[in-house]
Amino acid sequence: xxxxxxxxxxxxxxxxxxxxxxxxxxxxxxxxxxxxxxxxxxxxxxxxxxxxxxxxxxxxxxxxxxxxxxxxxxxxxxxxxxxxxxxxxxxxxxxxxxxxxxxxxxxxxxxxxxxxxxxxxxxxxxxxxxxxxxxxxxxxxxxxxxxxxxxxxxxxxxxxxxxxxxxxxxxxxxxxxxxxxxxxxxxxxxxxxxxxxxxxxxxxxxxxxxxxxxxxxxxxxxxxxxxxxxxxxxxxxxxxxxxxxxxxxxxxxxxxxxxxxxxxxxxxxxxxxxxxxxxxxxxxxxxxxxxxxxxxxxxxxxxxxxxxxxxxxxxxxxxxxxxxxxxxxxxxxxxxxxxxxxxxxxxxxxxxxxxxxxxxxxxxxxxxxxxxxxxxxxxxxxxxxxxxxxxxxxxxxxxxxxxxxxxxxxxxxxxxxxxxxxxxxxxxxxxxxxxxxxxxxxxxxxxxxxxxxxxxxxxxxxxxxxxxxxxxxxxxxxxxxxxxxxxxxxxxxxxxxxxxxxxxxxxxxxxxxxxxxxxxxxxxxxxxxxxxxxxxxxxxxxxxxxxxxxxxxxxxxxxxxxxxxxxxxxxxxxxxxxxxxxxxxxxxxxxxxxxxxxxxx
Ligand SMILES: Nc1ncnc2c1ncn2[C@@H]1O[C@H](COP(=O)(O)OP(=O)(O)OP(=O)(O)O)[C@@H](O)[C@H]1O
Numbered sequence: 299x300x301x302x303x304x305x306x307x308x309x310x311x312x313x314x315x316x317x318x319x320x321x322x323x324x325x326x327x328x329x330x331x332x333x334x335x336x337x338x339x340x341x342x343x344x345x346x347x348x349x350x351x352x353x354x355x356x357x358x359x360x361x362x363x364x365x366x367x368x369x370x371x372x373x374x375x376x377x378x379x380x381x382x383x384x385x386x387x388x389x390x391x392x393x394x395x396x397x398x399x400x401x402x403x404x405x406x407x408x409x410x411x412x413x414x415x416x417x418x419x420x421x422x423x424x425x426x427x428x429x430x431x432x433x434x435x436x437x438x439x440x441x442x443x444x445x446x447x448x449x450x451x452x453x454x455x456x457x458x459x460x461x462x463x464x465x466x467x468x469x470x471x472x473x474x475x476x477x478x479x480x481x482x483x484x485x486x487x488x489x490x491x492x493x494x495x496x497x498x499x500x501x502x503x504x505x506x507x508x509x510x511x512x513x514x515x516x517x518x519x520x521x522x523x524x525x526x527x528x529x530x531x532x533x534x535x536x537x538x539x540x541x542x543x544x545x546x547x548x549x550x551x552x553x554x555x556x557x558x559x560x561x562x563x564x565x566x567x568x569x570x571x572x573x574x575x576x577x578x579x580x581x582x583x584x585x586x587x588x589x590x591x592x593x594x595x596x597x598x599x600x601x602x603x604x605x606x607x608x609x610x611x612x613x614x615x616x617x618x619x620x621x622x623x624x625x626x627x628x629x630x631x632x633x634x635x636x637x638x639x640x641x642x643x644x645x646x647x648x649x650x651x652x653x654x655x656x657x658x659x660x661x662x663x664x665x666x667x668x669x670x671x672x673x674x675x676x677x678x679x680x681x682x683x684x685x686x687x688x689x690x691x692x693x694x695x696x697x698x699x700x701x702x703x704x705x706x707x708x709x710x711x712x713x714x715x716x717x718x719x720x721x722x723x724x725x726x727x728x729x730x731x732x733x734x735x736x737x738x739x740x741x742x743x744x745x746x747x748x749x750x751x752x753x754x755x756x757x758x759x760x761x762x763x764x765x766x767x768x769x770x771x772x773x774x775x776x777x778x779x780x781x782x783x784x785x786x787x788x789x790x791x792x793x794x795x796x797x798x799x800x801x802x803x804x805x806x807x808x809x810x811x812x813x814x815x816x817x818x819x820x821x822x823x824x825x826x827x828x829x830x831x832x833x834x835x836x837x838x839x840x841x842x843x844x845x846x847x848x849x850x851x852x853x854x855x856x857x858x859x860x861x862x863x864x865x866x867x868x869x870x871x872x873x874x875x876x877x878x879x880x881x882x883x884x885x886x887x888x889x890x891x892x893x894x895x896x897x898x899x
Contacts, residue, residue, distance in 0.1 A: 315407075315616075315617075316433070316613065319395065319396055319400050319403075320396070320437070322399070326391050329388045330385055330389055331446050333381045333382075333384050333385040334443055334447060336381050337382055338447060338453065341450075343374040345457070345584040346584065347367055347370075348580065348584055348587060349580035349581055351364065351580070352578070352580030353578050353579070355367070392437065393435075400434070401434070403620075404616065405427070407619065407620050411619075411622050412693075413693055420503070420506055420507075421499075421502045421506030421507055424502060425503065426616065426619055429495065429612035429615050429616055430616060432609060432612040433609050433616065436612075447595035447599075450592075450595075451473055451592050451593070454588050454591050454592030455469055455592050458585045461581040462564070462571070462585035463571070463576060463577060464567075464571070465564050465567060465577070465582075468560050468563040468564050468567060468589070469589045472560035472593060473556070476552060476593070476600065479600075480553070480600045480603050483546075483548075483549055487545060487546055488611070490538055490541055491542060491607040491610070492611040492614075494535055494538045494539045495615065497531065497538055500531050500534075508528070546600070546601070549603070550600045550601050550604075552600070554596075554597050556596065557596060560589050561589050564589045565582070565586055568586070632710065632711035633710050633711065633714075634711055635714045635718070638710075638714075638715075638718040638800065639703050640668040640669065640702075640800045640829065641666065641830070642665070642701070642800065642830060643663075643665045643666075644663055644665075644688075645700075646661050646697065646698035647661070647662050647698035648660055648662075648697040648698060649688060649696055649853075656853075658681050658684040659688070660681075661697070662681075662855050663855070664848060664855060666830055667830075668703075668799070668830055670830055670846065672832055672833070672848060673841055673843070674832060674835075674850060675847060675848070675850070676849055680850040680852060682834040682850055683804050684853075686721060686804050686832065686834060688700050689702070689707070689719065690715075690719055690721050694708060702800070717796065720792075720795075720798035720800070720801050721793055722786070722789045722790050722793045722804060724804045724805050724834075726782075726789040727789075728776060728777025730775050730776075732769060732772055732773070733758065733762055733768075733771050733773065733788060736773065736777070736792065737753060737769075737791045738795065741796050744796065749769070752792075752794040753769070755790075755794055755821045755822065756787045756791035756818070756821075757790075757821070758784075758787045758791045781809075782809035783811070785809070786807070799829055799830060801826055801830065802834075803832070803833045806818075807835075812839070815837070816839070823843055831844065841861055845861055846858075846859065847860075847865075849864070
């Protein structure tokens, strides 16, 4: 099989995300059903043993028969013990396998989900992933075994009919009443399970948002606000869960009650039947024991129905997640482009963020040739970063197309596109691990030389080279332990390391001081030569890196031309307003804000 086909196969598991792996486990579940069935049959043994002892051994004092029967019943109980342990073990094995397959698939889906298909807060999505534990517990819990026991309830009632005749009607009515009560409350429990789950996700979202922004929460004294949101979430979830649990427990208790009453009923009616000579005393005792045995799983089944509601709510939520659009459509034949030359074209591109009303980009068109170096300028919110996001392919245009090397990027295999596009985004995000790991993130075959070369250009070597731990220095979550400028340098090194043909830098020096920025610009001037560079900036000092400038305003291209010409006209406009000459670094956006700009169209 070709490499491409096997990759697509990997991405496109053909079976349903849950039922497929459950089907793969059918052998293990089959063994569980077999073990549970034998356990149920062995459950008959004790009752028949007692009945035989009462009716045959006791009147005749048949000690030899008693010994033989006792040995038989002991062997049956040893089997029963072994099979019960195996039954639990089999269900556990099935749970482990589900963990390995379904758990991985859910995570893969999350990674491959399109950003514009994502719904709700990060914390709520994290809560959703937690739902998998709920589902997994359901399919690997001992309670599930109660389902296997359910048909055996009728086997035991059949056995009662065999030895006690009409006595069987008593447990039959008890069973039907308990099952009816359990089923009647299902819609109510189901609604509560779903509401409790949703409240749980909202609560989780508050927790994650607070933890992610803990420094800000503390420094702006927002703790009381977050605590109040958390407290409200906890109270709401607790209230809903308490009602659900109460009703479910009532069903479990009713099943226990039905069992007790049935046994009493069997004894009372049995006395009359024994009196009439219809059944023997042994048959009465066996019927009482069998009634207990028949109805024992009912409480478990009532509990199982409650858990099933929770599992069903989790399944539905996860199923929605698994059905969201992925970046890579497994049914599509993507183009493999190992090496891209770096031509970028925006053709009549419009884009609206999910949930937003206004267009972030409004029918914009431009071409950047391979190796061309372009700065994108404009006021805050004019759409500069959106251009970067569209080239990385994390968002798709609503209208028009973004082409790289004359191919719509939706046709290019996302992994190939990312391998050819190095990007430093506005919000730098590092991960726990060493500095080297952070630079080489996602690059499996990168050499130490390439890491070092990129680190030197980006300025990482300036603060890492002389330290004892060097590139092995371990960073905490999100790169904590480094300054903003140092984090930015690592992100730049990460973008440069694979020597991509396209380099997208979104305000790469916003956290640097003037001197560090000047050094970086000098190094970047050499390093970016021959690569397509798209630089988003508010600083004039970075314009040394580019030959052309595109200016955006409200999602439209309003100026597109040679750098020197545009810088000259900007300076002239400023001079005309008699503004004092700004000192380094000068914010271009501010300069442009008060300026009348010539539309290119
Ligand atoms: N995730 C998002 N969801 C909804 N709207 C967004 C999102 N990100 C950006 N926007 C909106 O899209 C528009 C363009 O945003 P963009 O980040 O591209 O601006 P920008 O020019 O890079 O601004 P800045 O100079 O402040 O970084 C803005 O109006 C912004 O409010």
